[in-house]
Amino acid sequence: MAKTNALGLSIADYKGAPTTLCQGCGHNSIISQIISAVFEENLPPEAVVKFSGIGCSSKAPTYMLGRSFGFNGLHGRMPSLATGALFGDLSLIGIGMSGDGDSAAIGMGQFKHIIRRNMPLVYIVANNGVYGLTKGQFSPTSDRGLKLKKQGVNPFEPVDVCMEALASNATFVARTFAGDPKQVKTLIKAAMHHNGIAILDIISPCVSFNNQPSSTQSYEWGKQHEVLLHEMQFHPDAKEIQLHGEMKPGEVREVTMHDGSVLVLKQVERDYDPTDRFAAIRALEEAKEKHILLTGLLHIDTERPSLTELYELPDDTPFNRMPQDRLRPAPESIQTINDLMF
Amino acid sequence: MAKTNALGLSIADYKGAPTTLCQGCGHNSIISQIISAVFEENLPPEAVVKFSGIGCSSKAPTYMLGRSFGFNGLHGRMPSLATGALFGDLSLIGIGMSGDGDSAAIGMGQFKHIIRRNMPLVYIVANNGVYGLTKGQFSPTSDRGLKLKKQGVNPFEPVDVCMEALASNATFVARTFAGDPKQVKTLIKAAMHHNGIAILDIISPCVSFNNQPSSTQSYEWGKQHEVLLHEMQFHPDAKEIQLHGEMKPGEVREVTMHDGSVLVLKQVERDYDPTDRFAAIRALEEAKEKHILLTGLLHIDTERPSLTELYELPDDTPFNRMPQDRLRPAPESIQTINDLMF
Amino acid sequence: MAKQTQPASQNGAVVNDFSITVSTINGTGSQTSNLTITRAIFKMGIPVQGKNIFPSNIQGMPTWYTIRISKEGFLARREEHEIVIAMNPATIKDDIEDVMPGGVLFYADHLKLPIQRDDITMYPMPVKKLARQSGAPTKLRDYVANMVYVGVLAEIIGIDMDKIHAALDFHFKGKEGPINLNYGLIETAAQWAKENLEKKDPYRLEPMDATKGYIMADGNTAAALGALYGGVQFVGWYPITPASSLVETMNQYIPKLRKDPKTGKNTVVSVQAEDELAAVGMTIGAGWAGLRSMTSTSGAGISLMGEFLGLAYYAEVPIVVWDVQRGAPSTGLPTRVMQGDITQVAFISQGDTDAIMLIPKDAQEAFEFGWRAFDYAERLQTPVFVMSDLDIGQNQWMVKPFEYPTEPMDRGKILWEEDLEQWEKEGKAWGRYLDVDGDGVPYRTVIGNKHPKAAYFTRGTGHDEFARYSEDPEVWTRVLKRIKKKFENAREMLPKPEIGTMEGASFGIISFGSNDPAIQEARHYLKEEKGIATDYLRLRAYPFSQEVKDFIASHDKLYVVEMNRDGQMRQLLQLDVPDMADKLFSVAKGDGLPLTARWIMNTILEMEEE
Amino acid sequence: MAKQTQPASQNGAVVNDFSITVSTINGTGSQTSNLTITRAIFKMGIPVQGKNIFPSNIQGMPTWYTIRISKEGFLARREEHEIVIAMNPATIKDDIEDVMPGGVLFYADHLKLPIQRDDITMYPMPVKKLARQSGAPTKLRDYVANMVYVGVLAEIIGIDMDKIHAALDFHFKGKEGPINLNYGLIETAAQWAKENLEKKDPYRLEPMDATKGYIMADGNTAAALGALYGGVQFVGWYPITPASSLVETMNQYIPKLRKDPKTGKNTVVSVQAEDELAAVGMTIGAGWAGLRSMTSTSGAGISLMGEFLGLAYYAEVPIVVWDVQRGAPSTGLPTRVMQGDITQVAFISQGDTDAIMLIPKDAQEAFEFGWRAFDYAERLQTPVFVMSDLDIGQNQWMVKPFEYPTEPMDRGKILWEEDLEQWEKEGKAWGRYLDVDGDGVPYRTVIGNKHPKAAYFTRGTGHDEFARYSEDPEVWTRVLKRIKKKFENAREMLPKPEIGTMEGASFGIISFGSNDPAIQEARHYLKEEKGIATDYLRLRAYPFSQEVKDFIASHDKLYVVEMNRDGQMRQLLQLDVPDMADKLFSVAKGDGLPLTARWIMNTILEMEEE
Ligand SMILES: Cc1ncc(C[n+]2csc(CCOP(=O)(O)OP(=O)(O)O)c2C)c(N)n1
């Protein structure tokens, strides 16, 4: 019998249409981790809403959570669609899938501005340093010096998705690697509990166009150069925290999320404080110098109000179920209004 | 008799149409400094090409350098216009005028990408933290907590133009203040000699909509909180450097530009190395914490090739004067091409 | 400009039938003075309309405000100015020339008059002196100086001082300080005029009873209020002239009108986006999620929204888009009016698309379409454009009071959990794009619906009736044909045209939007002065209904009057009635100013002669 | 799909007149096999055309390649497939059903056949076995497996092995390794077929001499080459299917064709922008600066460029925009063909705008318009759109060789220092927007011009003849009218339509672009099978020239055939000839596939009956 979660649902209830992405594509592995995360978090699939732009990465939502609503929008415009849509029912969790082209090229503006607004959304950049769907052009995150078949050599310094997020004061910034599924899953779980924008820069190799070992977005490079900022465990309920195995107090940090869930970070090399934004910037700079793939939760800020909070909507009913008599002003008011004219 | 420069031109040759901006608008003072800088640099006005987006700031090019070509384009799209245009004749110097709305809202994408390409352009963001031309809405650089007449209170963390430029690896990043005309002028001169993108974030108060003393983009706040990173002198010709007055060796840094001109930086509080990008980020963070307006050349990198260099165009003739016989392949070639088909 | 002598009424006096143009420098606060004059006249019961002709700039440039006073209720712009008030040295020459023969010039006495005219009356006004004496703080000096012309004018043409006080009281929301300061100066100026000027001109106001039952409102405010009464829940916007004030005004009315009776919290989310792409993107997201959702823009904004609007069209997302049209192409004349986005909107995005357009004629209809637009959008599951313009949006219109929505909200075909259960029980299949009722409009579900079969996947790529990805040519064709059906069905659902007929009409006139007053007036002249009777159809929506076809069919010749260069509405009409396309003649001008009755009449007369 | 029995030729053999469809999985390299077959047939002297019907995805989805072989030279898509080669388990059922009665199925023998048909010939192919035996590295196994069907087919229908070798040699640019590997497998497969299959079907190829003097080229390559011969200097682009390969190919040819003879340096700057707004912005900047400048896009890209294109229109900046049209609205069918952007481009931006369009019919015209477009753009100082489509752009077309430009470059009216001096001497005033010659086209200067009066200020806001800011209604109208004049004058300047007539034609057909082969063929059937003679006008540009009006005038009834839902070109035609609008009937289908002659014929016949 298939394993079920606390809701009595099996993993099959969280699947989507069969993938049409290439075999081995990093995006497929992200899809699996999203499915597992939502399943393990005991969220009904209806509680999640999927968004995406255009690209192979942006097709991913089709291949997961078939029982969740989804909107595969326009190239680079996922953030605005998600922003408008999620106001429809604030009890829902939004997951946005985007690509490096989608977010760092055409979508740079919306990427930066959804961060600025701190809109609650799990924002995944499936970063393969290339345009997959249009067959292998450079993306803004392509390595400098990368050589691609029809494109020659890329002369530009890559956009660093996490650095951009930090520059825009993102409240949750993580980098991870599709070749490290466990970490991907843990970060997705934590991101789903974050009250604000959660930027996940997931290095997700494109096996068709940018998986040569010299590319920093390849599986091989990632496997060989990944360095963990910390080891992570996510506990949806603070009470259940047991410091598993080798985790000893003093070597761990606990990040308590807005809803009381806890992310436990175990020190690997040094003590890293993800609430220190400047430390995150420094860590990124160092990683670049050392030529490593530094993964983990770079930064979190659980204090800043999210965009949806600013509006203080009625919270007894989802906004999109609000009946007519709570939306249309009372008939009496029209007289007052006309009196306000001249 | 009017003062003339080395070309025998008087300042009148560098003026534009009379300004229609508000009296006291910071942009007017930027206009004056651009005029002076070009005049003093002995550049013929024809050697400069002006670009802008849409906004009060973007109207500025009309009011200066009437003998220079100019293109007042679309809101947020100055960078792309300038990029294409300047390839027309690489001997010319481009000056782009933009506003905080123009560059940090609708133009965020183009702003980031012209930086990434290191396109040679003096890129001025006349930053008043408000939309002037549309009469006083919030801009992305508005202070958090800023209160504007019809707009309420701004709840968002402002975009830091310099931080954004640094995150994108800009090769010349400076912040200055329209209320400090001397510094503005010196930085514009240096920027004109930079072989790559030069981002000048000029705090330029909007006297009509955002000049209340509590606003960090007001004259009063600027005057009271400006802290210089260094004092500056610009020497178009290295040979003429004389360390004026109080400048003693050891207390100065010299930045030699691509064309041999030199920017001399005199230490004010501490020794600041503008070639260290990370130091610039740190300085910005500190300035934010200390609540000061830190001005000066935050960062410079004179090594990185510029976009125009990458193409190695013929340099004996401006590209837009190249005659037909150098642009159209020879008649013989058509046979070869047809043979290459099947 | 054509100069025509005003037909004087009895005793030489011209009563309640002339135009005043105030020429000032923008950013000096003259708007308050101009509104005060307009409102005071309105309160005197005299039909009046003010139009602001202003530059794209914040301060220091010439700006004109023209006030049409018409006892007959003709409130369109006129080209002739009986009275000119000159306050701007930069334009004084033109201003003097603009006074029609027999007319009046009021001028600030510090202005040098570059020319003299002996066919007009000239009144100097000691503007600076009185402003200085007013005791207003130096900072406000320029601002209150404009009150001088209010006072002088009031005295000379007879504006009721009580009504002026009422106008100020309204403007300053009862705040005594500014009311007294300004009123004091107006009184002083009036007194000065009384003592120092001798009335030599024929223009006079006399109280009437013709504005009772009317209000004065600008179209953007009306649109904002209409939307609030329409239950708007989400607004994504980006500032752009002349649309900005629509949402800005809405934002101000939200706490007043849209406090949830149950929780006391506001029920509108208004987000200033980073640009128009994001504004419409948010709006579409919200519409998709089941919120009543709108954006408002102009000019460039509409162009930038094209890609997203094609998505909303094909993915069938209800949203409302206000296009407060301004002078175009390109950045064009951003502070002037035009009706130039008609064909662009009709063909808004790549591929075959259609657009529903509502076309209000004034503030009152802006209010009505403000709420109705949501009903159409949700009923048809498609973007609905409201084609307003700068004249409607930013000027004050004398209109009937806003009327509370006459119909309950039509939320269209939405299925919730219990509906889906019911359908399941009845064995009815639900597919997001299934044409169950044969009207082309499918049923939709929205996020938060917890029924396990409620979810579907929305995309701009090819999809079948169950929202599944498809590249199948037949599926593609079928879906696009069904969508077309919605558009065809919309013809008879949207606001019907308004038709005015006369006995023995020589031809028909078709027009729309803010042209209406000028057309009404032109028809009056055609009849009165030329003996030419006309029929008139005012379009209120696109696609056109049967009435439009019938109207065209029943006339041999029709003039389509509009404010653009290419006769855009005529083009859409021609496409609709190819067999009658050659009966439609274009009377089009898009120079940034509202059309005038005289121009319309003369153009038609010329074309009649040809 | 309609099934029709192929009229067998003498002796039951069907020679050089049938279609082959290859059904495979994309991303498996079948494109090489398909091109090899097509090219080999072409080299046999037989008219042939291949069309790729592929999914919007990189790997693993069904894809079809149809090869039309026609001794008569009819190379449009057909709906009937005499021969189907089935390699994809996912589509095997449909593939079997798609074979027309009497036809042939080749199938990979590891596929389970879900249905049997006794009205067709079925040949199994030991694809896996032979691929395994080929000695190809495991990685390449799937890829070379596709060569098996090349060999089997070659043996059964008689493709010349030498020509196959020549095709491979071309494809692999003479590299022996891959040539030998693939050719070896093809030979083995052919040998296997010879030994194991008995020919039971009537389809055969026989060498002809009908392709001499032709080349095979895809339209994107042709366009790229045309632009390079046109002296293109600046390209701003953003990847989008099916336009990407246009610039990618251009980039590859730059070093070959565009090394400056003097300095040996390249003379084209090609920048991959961050999006289409930036792509067209750069392009406009470069065009403004005096460079021959272009961009290339499709679908969404065109919509995103609308605002900028309005600026280029009004500021009069010459640029070339290639729209390689694909299935729309919205993201639509990104890998399928459509002619759906016609009306959108005609009304591309806010306000009154016009668009010059060139409409190539195939790769050869794509080359020609590739260079000519710059001449028109610079001559008229306005954006010129080349409306290509996916079928033209991405498929191989058998066309006459590219012809070296027959005219020198027309750089239009540019003034340099010496020209301005000359004008000054002659006392001629220069203003950027002054209509000196009365043809509506002003003279321009570009940056770098050192004459102190050369500079001017370009803007999208209102401006006068001297490029000065203006909000004056008369100035505005005057400038926009002059711009319209350019558009009117363009009518007779642009490529003239191509007209084909027949004695006693019953009606006229109007069409354009890649529809041409299907129309030629449909006219042939109408004549041969139904005895209906037709005239045909192929549009090559918009706005339309007098010939188009005359053609419409000289027919009682005209069918406008196009690949979209709404009959967009018919709409533009109707607007051009309102007095004849009702003579134009729409034969339109936009389902993502190229139109077929049978569909066109049948639709017209049905409409004739009505
Ligand atoms: C407006 C627009 N421009 C271009 C395209 C074509 N396009 C589709 S996907 C894509 C790039 C996708 O790259 P990325 O976001 O990195 O996704 P990946 O395929 O690599 O996962 C582009 C340019 C489009 N769909 N829309």
Ligand SMILES: Cc1ncc(C[n+]2csc(CCOP(=O)(O)OP(=O)(O)O)c2C)c(N)n1
């Ligand atoms: C596409 C588009 N959207 C909106 C506008 C309206 N608009 C004109 S200027 C402006 C903001 C200008 O703000 P900023 O760049 O800060 O310049 P400032 O006026 O403050 O100097 C806006 C939104 C426009 N012109 N084009």
Ligand code: SF4
């Ligand atoms: S092309 Fe690349 S990104 Fe796209 S599905 Fe294949 S491997 Fe993934």
Ligand code: SF4
């Ligand atoms: S509104 Fe503000 S930004 Fe615009 S001109 Fe006036 S002071 Fe300057």
Ligand SMILES: [Mg+2]
């Ligand atoms: Mg990618």
Ligand SMILES: [Mg+2]
């Ligand atoms: Mg600003």
